[in-house]
Amino acid sequence: MSPERVLQNEFKQLSKERWVNIALQNESLLQWTVDLMVLNPDSLYYGGYFRGNLTFPSEYPYSPPRFSFNPPLFHPNIYPDGRLCISILHPPGDDEMSGELASERWTPAQRVETVLLSIISLLDDAEISSPANIDAAKMLRDDKAEYKRRVAQDVEKSKENIPSGFVVPTDEVLRKEAATKAAKEKVDDDADFWAESDEDFDFGSDTEEEDNEMGEDAGVGEEEEDERDSEDEEKMED
Amino acid sequence: MEDTGHNHMDKTTSRDEELAEQRRLAGEYVPAYDGLLVSQKLSTELIHEEYATGDIAYQVKTSNLSKDFGFFRKIRGDGNCGFRAFYFGLLEVLIELGDENLLKAQKTRFNEVNGLLVRSGVDSIIWEDWVEATNRLLNLLISTKHKEERLEALFTAFNNEDDMSDEHSRELLTHLRFLISYHIKENPEQYKHFVPDGSIDAYCSSLETVSAEMDEVSLTAAHNMLSSAAGINIEVLYLDRSIGNSVTRHKWEPEKEKVRGVITMLFRPGHYDLAYPRENAPS
Structure with a gap:
């Protein structure tokens, strides 16, 4: 082998x-x-x-x-x-x-x-x-x-x-990402909670914005993860 | 492990000198393989000749050894010798018994204990090649119809260490090694009193590095998992400087099944070979 x-x-x-x-x-x-x-x-x-x-x-x-x-x-x-x-x-x-x-x-x-x-x-x-x-x-x-x-x-x-265009994730960015992810999971896990609690809804939408801001540099969110996957596969084929 | 009850020190020799001497003898012996990982059967007279100028205790014991055990196979001493001797010996005994069903039962037994790998939580990408190597070898042995051809196929598989080939003995031995480690980890109560400091974790971590040699704990685990239920005994002949004119013999008996065959391993400090009794030898 x-x-x-x-x-x-x-x-x-x-x-x-x-x-x-x-x-x-x-x-x-x-x-x-x-x-x-x-x-x-x-x-x-x-x-x-x-x-x-x-x-x-x-x-x-x-x-x-x-x-x-x-x-x-x-x-x-x-x-x-x-x-x-x-x-x-x-x-x-x-x-x-x-x-x-x-x-x-x-x-x-x-x-x-x-x-x-x-x-x-x-x-x-x-x-x-x-x-x-x-x-x-x-x-x-x-x-x-x-x-x-x-x-x-x-x-x-x-x-x-560091390659030009690449941004090393900072501790701050990673913490925000982790918080966003945790909040998202909490919301996704409990649809009733999402619908009934204004407080949580606000929290969710706030972090959603941050999520998008950072997305360009750091690559976050599940969709982006998938894109990273397919890029990796291309890399493998090269 | 070699000095547990088998190794009574000569009172005139200090323990350090004793160990140094044994290491020297083991060291002289180990590199003397003929390029094979498992040799053809050789006359045990060769072992006696090796000690012709050596220690008198070895001269006497090796002389008596060849009376009862006519042949042996040299096993390469690369840290895998005990595992290689056990695995080769087990399949060889099953082939010699001449019943295809015993090989099929052994394949089933391997696949049962492969559950240990699944339950370990280690990614299957790591171990599926090892499992496949064992299955491929057993399938080959089962589909080969004559005893001599089966023995030839076994010999070829265990001597093949070409990285690019399919029958890769390293994968077979790694399979056995990790089965033993995970078996011990799953049954700590059974083994913890026999491993250093009672630490199953430390013992198994060391076992999993591919250079840790087989000892009586891992041999016992291998027997409990793979040979006991097949009705195969393990007998170890200890060739060392303990008192007596013959090798010290120790048996691992099968638990329930009737005894069908015996794997005989010749142990010298730090090294295992396989040995074969003469037909009229006392068992």
Whole structure:
């Protein structure tokens, strides 16, 4: 069996996610360009748009993919060439990270999504005891302020990768979307409530407007979701 | 697991030295496969010869081993050896029994336990290839009419690790591995006292990484799921430096059914092979 069928499915599902943009390199399902967005406002990396290469071996999913940031980030667990030191990407039998929890290791049932989310959480959860970048680990330990300044530099620089016309969803936008969606669901779920309660009706129509305003930039609402789906399929065929 | 009751330490040797020695012997042995994942049947004299210059305990035991067990199959030691030996051994015993209905019953049994994968909540895109690999192999064995041809088909399937081919042994072994893991997760009461720190989650997470080796817990789970109901015994021959002149033998009995056949696995610290008794050997 070749890994293409599983990867095609993974690609399609990930194309729907707001926190990541993916594209195939050289029309190969085994090589992806992955743009990771940090949407958590509490993160040092909030607002960043970090580009990386994700490469799948021909024996995927029996061996893990490889990931490297391009350009590299200044981080205790990222090698100066951009590769990551993260247990979920370690090939089976590689005990370099012994001491890590077994649950964080690669298995054939892991998803690309899990890997990418692990990479995003690694950014703020740096492990300095066995660093890939010793300078970064020292700085994080001894000079937190300077470290934050370096991270802010990386975040600013990463924004150069944002494709023209693309808007990285902000925390504010995502919160409004979530509220709109929740309100809509509440209204849809209970037609009587909709008809009888003026208050709720008003709430619904207010957010409906916001919904449309944002729609142009961020792409919200179920219809737009469907359009995104068909775009993804076109992308796959390219 | 090898030192649970089978491995009485030589009092003059420290435990560290003991382990280092066993590792050395296991390490010397493992790479010596002939390029196959499962070899043809070979004379057990070869095992005795391997230890000709080695430890005296091994010399005596391997000499006695070949008296009762004439042949063995070398199984590639890539972390999958125990799973490979069990799965190959199970189907081989069923084929040797010469009854097509036993193969059909085994296919049904696999499809029953596949419910574990469905219930796990893991996306079917992940596991449907594994299920298909097992079904394809069993269908092939069932539709092949002669015992020798069936054994040949089994041998071919288990030795095929070509990523682009249909009969892909890695998928078969991953299927078995995840069935075992999900079976243990669904029956924690049955297994929790036998896994390290009583942690089923940690044990199964490790099992699912494709390099975690088979141990007595996973072998017991495999037996409970797949061989016990088929009336197949598992016997493990422990070849180590424990006291005695013969390998230590331990059996996993079928629960209800009468015994139809036996899978004999030869265990050396860190590695499983398959072994075959001589016809007149004591069972």
